[in-house]
Amino acid sequence: MRILVDADACPGKHIIEEVAKEFGLELILYCDINHILTSNYATVKYMDSGFQSVDMKIANEAKAQDIIVTQDYGVAAMVLGKKAYAISPKGNIYSNDNIDKLLFERHISAKVRRGGGKTASHKKRSSEDDTRLRENLIRLVRKSEVNL
Secondary structure, three states, X not given: OEEEEEOOOXXXXXXXHHHHHHHOOEEEEEEEOOOOOOOOOOEEEEEOOOOOXXXXXXXXXXXOOOEEEOOOHHXXXXXXXXXXXXXXXXXXXXXXXXXHHHXXXXXXXXXXXXXXOOOOOOOOOOHHHHHHHHHXXXXXXXXXXXXX
């Protein structure tokens, strides 16, 4: 079991690193060459800056029981299909029960924007998001340990 992070614009990396350390898990941060990340614990892997390069690398590298941290519903859907776990940086767990709805909502929002409409903007990160990320990440780690 590893934690793989779509780290280009991922808030809460320090929380993810703390949980990985606490459980002695391998942590890999993926980002494109336009970002500079450092970590005393995680391995940082750089990808080309091409469209979806980081997303595709994570989707290809993910294995069953890995935990993937991503904001991208498409990445989440791909790794769920590989029996990995997926969680957002705000601590929302993606599952087979909610991913279709999330992908459909993303599709509708994109359609509205293409038509010149506006969609709701993202809310500012809160301390509740940090708490949810920590608690749900630990929940996934424990769930994954049970399934090994």
